Amino acid sequence: MIEVQNIYKTFFVTHEVQALSNVSHTVNQGEVVVVIGPSGSGKSTFLRCLNRLEFADSGHIYIDGVDILSPKTNINKIREEVGMVFQSFNLFPHKTVLENLTIAQTVVRNRSKSDATEKAMLLLKKVGIHDKAGTYPAQLSGGQQQRVAIARSLAMEPKILLFDEPTSALDPEMIGEVLDVMKAVAKEGMTMVVVTHEMGFAREVADEVLFMDHGMIIEKGTPEHFFTNPEEDRTKAFLSQIL
Amino acid sequence: MSGPYLRTPGKGRSYDIFWKSVFFLGLFATIAALGWATNQVDYVWRWERIPDYFYFEKDIDITASMDGSISSIKKSGENALIIVTGEDNQSEQYEIPFSDLQVYEGDSIFVGDTLGIEKKWTMGIILEGLIVTLKVSAISIFFGIGLGLLTGLARISANPALRMTAITYIELIRGSPLLVQIFIWYFVLGTLINSLLSKFDISQVPPLWFGIASLAIFAGAYVAEIVRAGIQSVNRGQMEAARSLGMSNFNAMRHIIIPQAFRRILPPLAGQFISMIKDSSLLGVIAIRELTKATREAVSVSLQPFELWFLCAILYLILTFTFSMFVQYLEKRMVQR
Ligand SMILES: Nc1ncnc2c1ncn2[C@@H]1O[C@H](COP(=O)(O)OP(=O)(O)OP(=O)(O)O)[C@@H](O)[C@H]1O
Ligand SMILES: [Mg+2]
Numbered sequence: 001m002i003e004v005q006n007i008y009k010t011f012f013v014t015h016e017v018q019a020l021s022n023v024s025h026t027v028n029q030g031e032v033v034v035v036i037g038p039s040g041s042g043k044s045t046f047l048r049c050l051n052r053l054e055f056a057d058s059g060h061i062y063i064d065g066v067d068i069l070s071p072k073t074n075i076n077k078i079r080e081e082v083g084m085v086f087q088s089f090n091l092f093p094h095k096t097v098l099e100n101l102t103i104a105q106t107v108v109r110n111r112s113k114s115d116a117t118e119k120a121m122l123l124l125k126k127v128g129i130h131d132k133a134g135t136y137p138a139q140l141s142g143g144q145q146q147r148v149a150i151a152r153s154l155a156m157e158p159k160i161l162l163f164d165e166p167t168s169a170l171d172p173e174m175i176g177e178v179l180d181v182m183k184a185v186a187k188e189g190m191t192m193v194v195v196t197h198e199m200g201f202a203r204e205v206a207d208e209v210l211f212m213d214h215g216m217i218i219e220k221g222t223p224e225h226f227f228t229n230p231e232e233d234r235t236k237a238f239l240s241q242i243l
Numbered sequence: 244m245s246g247p248y249l250r251t252p253g254k255g256r257s258y259d260i261f262w263k264s265v266f267f268l269g270l271f272a273t274i275a276a277l278g279w280a281t282n283q284v285d286y287v288w289r290w291e292r293i294p295d296y297f298y299f300e301k302d303i304d305i306t307a308s309m310d311g312s313i314s315s316i317k318k319s320g321e322n323a324l325i326i327v328t329g330e331d332n333q334s335e336q337y338e339i340p341f342s343d344l345q346v347y348e349g350d351s352i353f354v355g356d357t358l359g360i361e362k363k364w365t366m367g368i369i370l371e372g373l374i375v376t377l378k379v380s381a382i383s384i385f386f387g388i389g390l391g392l393l394t395g396l397a398r399i400s401a402n403p404a405l406r407m408t409a410i411t412y413i414e415l416i417r418g419s420p421l422l423v424q425i426f427i428w429y430f431v432l433g434t435l436i437n438s439l440l441s442k443f444d445i446s447q448v449p450p451l452w453f454g455i456a457s458l459a460i461f462a463g464a465y466v467a468e469i470v471r472a473g474i475q476s477v478n479r480g481q482m483e484a485a486r487s488l489g490m491s492n493f494n495a496m497r498h499i500i501i502p503q504a505f506r507r508i509l510p511p512l513a514g515q516f517i518s519m520i521k522d523s524s525l526l527g528v529i530a531i532r533e534l535t536k537a538t539r540e541a542v543s544v545s546l547q548p549f550e551l552w553f554l555c556a557i558l559y560l561i562l563t564f565t566f567s568m569f570v571q572y573l574e575k576r577m578v579q580r
Contacts, residue, residue, distance in 0.1 A: 051333075051487060053483055053487065074487075076489050076490070076491050077489070079486060079487055079488065079489040080488075080489035083487065083488070084484075084487040086480060086483070086484065088480055090478070090481060090483065090484035091484075092481065092484070092485075092499055092503075093503065096500050096501050103488075103498055103499075104485075104488035104489060104490060107490060107494050107498060108488060108489040108490055108494070119383075149484075152488070152490070153487075156488055156489060174427070177394075179259035
């Protein structure tokens, strides 16, 4: 489903930052992969390379067998199938909750307004905020906004969902409601790559956990492996901080 | 726009009343001083004549178009029917308001003699000027917005040709005075265009359109910078979210970015167009009779400079004030949604 081969990414701002170096990984259909690692280790960059929000400098990324780094690839078509949920929600503030869910359906998928609305209401019900369809995002709590953002991605019926620290901007009491939605999505067989430090979530739904540091994948394994006997010293040090 | 804004803390009621009185006293003193000064130079204020510059009853001479004599004058309602008969028994008929008749039956008439006067309500020169100013401003605002939007988008485009064209245009226009640009449009580009047109037997472009072009293109450069700043002020997460949903750059701009930017752009945009309405007063230099030029012409024949120039300023004030009220209304409607 997702095949990443030896990608590198370097940023130049005031100085050179090697955000990713020689990262390879394969995610199979229906798998949930959790990415952990210290701040600045390249987790977001890795995730953003998967839908080409960042263009990897070298290496290959195949989504469903399509080389997304090839100039011939229509990236908009790929992104229809690869949804993304952001740390800061990024809902469209000038549109109602319902319109947030219908806009891409009508513009990108060419669905009729009524089909899009029907789909949207179904998803809002699923994430538990159908009674807020007519309000604007600013009137919702952080947890509700993030659930809308997840529903917005789901409305496109993607094959893959990417999450970049979906709960780190939330008050602690709201984290649970968002994780519950994510678990439900995972149980339905969605292929997911999730950057998060919620190890409870990882333990419950992750098929595989990646630990990143300094732009590299240091250790891979099942959640069980990370909880019981992590091998690398850096992994141990990191886990002792967050557990 | 409500919310907390910067203001020094209040200092109590009597403090307020005292300084407000100072303000109004100052205002009255200024007006009184002006009145006194005009009195000293024996200026006679004639505000009652001002309405004539908007709409007045114009006398139109009705003249004979052949030699002959008045053979009959018949009354028909308010008007008189005059029949002029020439030497070879040809005759012509004129209809003139009875009260303004200037000939009698039997009079000999030569070509060009006035038979009577017809009174007709006509637009005064100031109203005509005001209408030209309105028209020029409205058309320039329309094209200025279009041009500014396109240039603003080109300015932040990834395509170097578009970006460099936008930068060149913006810097060129913002770096030289509007007056010089108006001259260039009229004397250089205008002459060039009209000479080419006449060479190919196509009708000429009137100066008005060169005036509009100079204003619209001038405003467009400033609007472009306003648009660019507005678009860049939208959180970049908005673009990323839209693109992540598979939207093309164009659709993301159209549905997500520009609607959000527009709200922030509106106030500076209004300011820009208010300056443009005022700048249209420069167009008099290329023979466009807008409000300022019309006022100058009226002054030169009427010898009422004080009233007319005040009037001119007040009319601009009304235009710009109405415009800014309209924009405020738009803004409010958009915030409330
Ligand atoms: N757009 C960018 N421009 C310049 N440098 C960047 C950019 N994005 C990321 N970086 C740098 O790349 C490195 C990896 O960043 P990244 O955001 O991927 O880390 P992260 O693991 O997601 O960290 P965090 O947990 O803080 O989100 C960091 O040093 C960061 O400063
Ligand atoms: Mg990050």
